[in-house]
Amino acid sequence: MTTTAPDTPRKARRPRAPGRGVPLALLAPALVGLAFLLVPLLALVVRAPWRDLPEQLTSPAVWDALRLSLVCATTATALSLVVGVPLAWLLARTDFPGRSLVRALVTLPLVLPPVVGGVALLLALGRNGIVGRLLDEWFGVTLPFTTAGVVLAETFVALPFLVISVEGTLRAADPRFEEAAATLGASRFTAFRRVTLPLIAPGVAAGAVLAWARALGEFGATITFAGNFPGRTQTMPLAVYLALQNDPAAAIALSLVLLAVSVAVLAGLRDRWTRAV
Amino acid sequence: MIRSARRAAGPAALALLTALGLTACSPSSSPASGDGGPSGTVTVFAAASLEESFTALGERFEKEHPGTEVTFNFNGSDSLAAGIVGGAPADVFAAASPATMKRVTDEKLTAGDPVTFARNRLAIATAPGNPHGVGSLRDLAAAGLKVVLCDETVPCGAAARKALTAAGVEVTPASYEQDVKSALTKVRLDEADAAVVYRTDVRAAGDKVDGVDFPEAAQAVNDYPIALLEHAPNASAARAFVALVTSPEGQKVLGKAGFLAP
Missing domain, CATH: 3.40.190.10 (Periplasmic binding protein-like II)
Structure with missing residues (x-):
């Protein structure tokens, strides 16, 4: 609670215009919500084994897991951008039969328990999966138990966040800019690239940050589809889960590392990219 | 402005604590009704490998003691031990290794010493x-x-x-x-x-x-210990369930599943 107090005067100053400040009916539930989110994190910090922390941080296994997490989450975000932005554009700017159904299907991984997502990926892309079998036959490629498998699992759960975020921004953006570009002779793709994309850049960045964060914390689909092998598929959440089995103190320390890194990255990105949002 | 924020913080924190408290003591079992035989719900935390045999034993228990219900939480023994140490309301803990049971006995959370009821290879x-x-x-x-x-x-x-x-x-x-x-x-x-x-x-x-x-x-070979928990909400029915597991009848079910006798 005391952590929110220093913020209050600054926040209160800004929206002075309409009324006499923040109504209690909004402030009270807002503070409950904030406390609900922050108290568990605070508990992690309070109960962290600070004395053992240096030892945890110098363990090469931790750095392996952290490096793998960052590489995989970033690659998954890049993949999501490459296919997600066009998909969002398709949903927002074109009209085709069954579009609302497609939109619902795109968001399906959001409600699917990630472990089920992992099993679904195995059935599709596993050694014996409906697509994976062909990959194995034609190219000798098997995805489960590989780092590429981690990236795919993370992309599967992160992509919907990006698509939803970008599609929302596209709908809010004025299509007349694109139409104006078209009347000036730009092709639809050029208009997208030169006009639409810069217009929705903040929304794309916000979606990318959301997707990255989701990918970084991904556990269920990853451990189910890619398994758990240190240095190859053991990301931080997997390392935390397994440490929790017999050494909760180590698990807390690992979680703190993950939290610190994500806060640093998200805060840094927020300042640089998404100030406008 | 600051004052109003502070004033709101008190009740807000109180509301949060109340909400947390409520979920922590949600009624998961009703106590025995006092007229002798076991009744009410028995909550059993059991190692994942016990799923088939304990489910069968649970059904048998409910049939033998009408008015009882056995609910299971099957999971890795370590997660279960962590849950019990963290205060999960369970009556019985059956672990897949003495090491995981030890984490519960170390906290003095079992009523009496654990008994080995099966072994697995x-x-x-x-x-x-x-x-x-x-x-x-x-x-x-x-x-x-x-x-x-x-x-x-x-x-x-x-x-x-x-x-x-x-x-x-x-x-x-x-x-x-x-x-x-x-x-x-x-x-x-x-x-x-x-x-x-x-x-x-x-x-x-x-x-x-x-x-x-x-x-x-x-x-x-892994020893499987079972124990009645110190803060069991339904101790009498839980004791009866442990007795069934260690009885010759229970051993027959476990043996059929591939477990070795203790």
Whole structure:
């Protein structure tokens, strides 16, 4: 609670215009919500084994897991951008039969328990999966138990966040800019690239940050589809889960590392990219 | 402005604490009704490998004691122990290893000493028909064979490590799975060629996998302890359930599932 107090005067100053400040009916539930989110994190910090922390941080296994997490989450975000932005554009700017159904299907991984997502990926892309079998036959490629498998699992759960975020921004953006570009002779793709994309850049960045964060914390689909092998598929959440089995103190320390890194990255990105949002 | 924020913070925190308190004491079981026989709900935290046999024993218990209901939480023993230490409202804990039970007894959370009620030994699970001809632990080291083991933080992984060391075999698995069931699932989905699991898991999977016994398993037999918990909400019915598990009748069910007698 005391952590929110220093913020209050600054926040209160800004929206002075309409009324006499923040109504209690909004402030009270807002503070409950904030406390609900922050108290568990605070508990992690309070109960962290600070004395053992240096030892945890110098363990090469931790750095392996952290490096793998960052590489995989970033690659998954890049993949999501490459296919997600066009998909969002398709949903927002074109009209085709069954579009609302497609939109619902795109968001399906959001409600699917990630472990089920992992099993679904195995059935599709596993050694014996409906697509994976062909990959194995034609190219000798098997995805489960590989780092590429981690990236795919993370992309599967992160992509919907990006698509939803970008599609929302596209709908809010004025299509007349694109139409104006078209009347000036730009092709639809050029208009997208030169006009639409810069217009929705903040929304794309916000979606990318959301997707990255989701990918970084991904556990269920990853451990189910890619398994758990240190240095190859053991990301931080997997390392935390397994440490929790017999050494909760180590698990807390690992979680703190993950939290610190994500806060640093998200805060840094927020300042640089998404100030406008 | 600041004052109003402060004033709101008090009730807000109170509301949050009340909400948390309420979920913590949600009624999961009703106490015994006092007229002798067990009644009400018994909550049993049991190792994942006990799922088939304990489910059968639970049904038998409900039939023998009308008015009772046995609810199970099957999970990795370590997660269950962590839950009990964290205050989960359970009546009985059945673990897949003495080490996990020790975490509960160390906190003095059991009523009396745990009793070993079953033992389990390892086996190699392969696809039906054993297409890669796995016949021993040594065969798992063959190049190109995809093997999954349990992670060493869970009992089946620790046992597998013990057996592999006893055999002097070095196996690089494709993955260290988080529990025995997910190791078995990898074989059932044909993502892995072989997994070191419990014999009971092989038996529970029926004709979906083949089991290969190996002599080194004798050096890595797991004891399964069971205990009544100190803060059991329904101690009398829980005691009756533990009695059923350790009775000859219970032992027969466990034996049929592939467990060894204690």
